[in-house]
Amino acid sequence: MKNGLIITDGGKEWWIKGKLHREDGPAIEYANGNKSWWINGKRHREDGPAIEFADGDKEWWINDEELTKQEFNKWIEDNKPIGMTRFLEIIY
Numbered sequence: 001m002k003n004g005l006i007i008t009d010g011g012k013e014w015w016i017k018g019k020l021h022r023e024d025g026p027a028i029e030y031a032n033g034n035k036s037w038w039i040n041g042k043r044h045r046e047d048g049p050a051i052e053f054a055d056g057d058k059e060w061w062i063n064d065e066e067l068t069k070q071e072f073n074k075w076i077e078d079n080k081p082i083g084m085t086r087f088l089e090i091i092y
Contacts, residue, residue, distance in 0.1 A: 026052075037061075046076065 002015035010031030014022035019041030021027055027038035033054030037045035042064035044050060049058035049072075060072035067075060 030054075046079075 001018040002013075003017065004015060006013045006015060012029045013020065014027045020038035021040055022038065025037075026035035028034075028036040030036075035052045036043065037050045039045075043061035043066075044063055045061065050061035051059040058069075060067045060069055062072065062075055
């Protein structure tokens with residue numbers, strides 16, 4: 001079972017309990033400059049594209065499901081935490 005940082009062919013991969021996982025950056029950094037974000041073995045990133053290609057192309061993924069940029073922005077809007085003021089408005 002893979003665990004920790006693994007260097008492969010000039011790239012880097014972060015693993016926990018056999019699953020690609022990294023919370024503070026891409027779980028895979030390829031030698032060619034591509035980057036890929038993974039959480040618990042799933043492509044996932046909530047603060048930007050989950051795949052950034054060296055040529056500038058990007059892909060947005062949530063829970064291993066690819067989204068368009070527009071779908072991603074809607075998902076973020078629909079799932080953002082509500083502030084305390086809004087929470088109090090809802091419950092009172």
